[in-house]
Amino acid sequence: MRISKRLEALYEAVNPGESVADIGTDHGYVPILLLQNGISEKVILSDISTGSLAKAEENFRQMGIEIPETCFRIGDGLSSIEPGEVDALIIGGLGGRTIRQILADDPEKTATYRKLILQPRNNSGELRYYLYQQGYDIRREILAPEGKFVCEVIVAVKTTEEKRTPPYDAQDIRWKYPESMISCNPELLGQRIGWLSGRLLEQVESLRKSKDVPQERIRKLLEQRDYILELEKRNKKYHEEHYGEKTQCN
Ligand SMILES: C[S@@+](CC[C@H](N)C(=O)[O-])C[C@H]1O[C@@H](n2cnc3c(N)ncnc32)[C@H](O)[C@@H]1O
The missing domain is CATH 3.40.50.150 (Vaccinia Virus protein VP39)
Structure with a gap:
């Protein structure tokens, strides 16, 4: 098993x-x-x-x-x-x-x-x-x-x-990456956020190449990226404060 x-x-x-x-x-x-x-x-x-x-x-x-x-x-x-x-x-x-x-x-x-x-x-x-x-x-x-x-x-x-x-619609990034994830394992959260941050930047780059650049969509994608990067920072800080060098396994 x-x-x-x-x-x-x-x-x-x-x-x-x-x-x-x-x-x-x-x-x-x-x-x-x-x-x-x-x-x-x-x-x-x-x-x-x-x-x-x-x-x-x-x-x-x-x-x-x-x-x-x-x-x-x-x-x-x-x-x-x-x-x-x-x-x-x-x-x-x-x-x-x-x-x-x-x-x-x-x-x-x-x-x-x-x-x-x-x-x-x-x-x-x-x-x-x-x-x-x-x-x-x-x-x-x-x-x-x-x-x-x-x-x-x-x-x-x-x-x-x-x-x-x-308080916000079902597609909002805060449902997928809620604030409560600050207590999650930083390595694993960092892995997910790193991946998503890369995807968001790719989307932004591709939109910037379009004929009529959709500024509002780009602004929203960058806002999502800022949110997850801030969550990642807070997650690291939370773990330093609560566990020092050690990370909790969840
Ligand atoms: C990918 S397996 C997951 C097995 C296990 N729960 C796990 O986490 O590893 C999904 C299982 O859910 C069953 N399943 C799918 N839809 C279901 C439903 N509506 N009610 C009950 N079982 C369902 C499938 O038959 C399958 O055995």
């Missing part, structure tokens, strides 16, 4: 004693870790694909871990679990819009689970926007490497029943 830092981050977001449903579990590695290390007594493994779930069952068999057959469930999103059946939901390795769809299918049911541990492969900004609208606050932002990618893990809890009007 090869556990990536991304899967480790999902596992570490669960507190001892919390029961968990891993939606879109596939290999079932996170539930295996939770049981092996005595973090959760109850885990539910759910997947829309019978083939994926069979993989998880086989991995449990190989690891010699026995749980009731009823803990392995087939279903789309949250359809396979009862309201409030577990403390926390893990939904990892899916696109941000698919995760949002799973949560939005039945928001009242989603609200019965105390904690959401989400790892969107893309469109994380749109997912944070949705969480904000629905009254969830983000408790932790974690960055974890996997191959050449840096993955985002979002830990959110519902703090208000009120629907909230987001």
Whole structure:
């Protein structure tokens, strides 16, 4: 069983004693870790694909871990679990819009689970926007490497029943790179910001070559770049102040 830092981050977001449903579990590695290390007594493994779930069952068999057959469930999103059946939901390795769809299918049911541990492969900004609208606050932002990618893990809890009007639109850079990322691992955040900063400059250069130079678009792209570079600076300062030379691994 090869556990990536991304899967480790999902596992570490669960507190001892919390029961968990891993939606879109596939290999079932996170539930295996939770049981092996005595973090959760109850885990539910759910997947829309019978083939994926069979993989998880086989991995449990190989690891010699026995749980009731009823803990392995087939279903789309949250359809396979009862309201409030577990403390926390893990939904990892899916696109941000698919995760949002799973949560939005039945928001009242989603609200019965105390904690959401989400790892969107893309469109994380749109997912944070949705969480904000629905009254969830983000408790932790974690960055974890996997191959050449840096993955985002979002830990959110519902703090208000009120629907909230987001302060900026869903595409705003501040959803994709929220202020709360100042506590993330500086090396990983720096890697992401370096990449994006380069992309933004490329776009600006290419726009400057156009016949009618779109000054307003260029101004917005440069504004985004300034924002992420400032976030990177604050992230480094935060780590120097809190950890000195050492960096915290998230
Ligand atoms: C890329 S795998 C991710 C596996 C694991 N969660 C991880 O983070 O490594 C995505 C899994 O989600 C399942 N899946 C996709 N859409 C789903 C949905 N709407 N409901 C439940 N499972 C879904 C797929 O069948 C697949 O097994």
